[in-house]
Amino acid sequence: MEIFWFIPTHGDGRYLGTREGARSVSYAYCKQIAQAADELGYGGVLLPTGKSCEDAWVVASTLVPVTEKLKFLVAVRPGLMSPTLAARMSSTLDRFSRGRLLINVVTGGDPVEMAGEGLFLNHDERYGLTDEFLDIWRKELAGEEVDFRGDHLSVEGGKVLYPSIQKPYPPLYFGGSSEAAMKVAAEHVDVYLTWGEPPDQVAEKIDRMRKLAAAKGRTLRFGIRMHVIVRPTEEEAWRAADELIAHLDDETIAAAQRIYARMDSEGQKRMTQLHQGDRSKLVISPNLWAGIGLVRGGAGTALVGNPDNVSERIKEYADLGIDTFILSGYPHLEEAYRTAELLFPRLPLNRASSAGNPGYISPYGEIIANNELPRSKVTAER
Secondary structure, three states, X not given: OEEEEEOOOOOEEOOXXXXXXXXXXXXXXXXXXXXXXXXXXXXXXXXXXXXXXXXXXXXXXXXXXXXXXXXXXXXEOEOOEOHHHHHHHHHHHHHHOOOOEEEEEOOOOOHHHHHHOOOOOOHHHHHHHHHHHHHHHHHHHOOOOEEEEOOOOEEEEEOOOOOOOOOOOOOEEEEOOOHHHHHHHHHHOOEEEEEOOOHHHHHHHHXXXXXXHHHOXXXXXXXXXXXXXXXXXXXXXXXXXXXXXXOOOHHHHHHHHHHHHHOOOHHHHHHHHHHOOOHHHOEEEOOEEXXXXXXXXOOOOEEEEOHHHHHHHHHHHHHHOEEEEEOOOOOHHHHHXXXXXXXXXXXXXXXXXXXXXXXXXXXOOOOEOOXXXXXXXXXXXX
């Protein structure tokens, strides 16, 4: 499996829904997180997209030169950028990063936000546009000259002159829970993503997507986007989860729920249904907690527990077919270290990204009395 981390360009801190414990998400801070993820052996990082975020393409282009192996999952936005421009941007960043670009296809799920971007299409029309966009984008990056006339997009003589390093193009990641979204995924994408729903719901999605892809003569990989709160003991982990929402009041939760209600994203509806804004309904499956979704749109669940329990839950998702886990935690810098230190030794990771990194392979700690290497799990006698 691969473990990715997250660059929180829409804000970070120790608590949700408050300025208490918040921190500035500057370039320096994003660079710290990216370099930590690179050093620790994460396979890649997701950069969020939308009006609440710094621009993902600009951020990725500034972080590529200060990292070595880390891949960057960056969004293309059908309807907000032309497919030919997106293909050219993808080719450039893939070549300049030496093959470290991954593409996240984001159709959008909030009609109000989409209107602010100048896009006035309903839910299914947006996925129709996405289908046309990806048809053009894939053909151009595969080296074809494209003439296309569809319901939403038209291109005459579209062509990318400089090829990408990854062939035929950087891998396409995509998440969507509606029937319209799943049909687009079956036709075009390489990795289908889901948010962190309970395993039985994830299993249903994977089964549905496998059948749709098979009907197109294709196979898919699968990934999941969720948060993680892992601590040495179960008690510490659940206490940390409670502390994360300690400053949330009912008014803030209600305001967030009103925004979710206006969205036409099927995935967001499924996230909201897990807790319905009710603090008493946050544990939705063993070690799966929906508290983050009280005020955070999109991925709203976290795996909570000690390293053994959390790693077992991850392996349960892997048994369903998930091979890419896109994780995050608050604050993102400290939790990148904590997650790697507590979980990586317990998981069957693809070690290619951390190969040759002696700092990660041999974490000695401080040398004892300038002469001795520390032993593991030494209990001092009293």
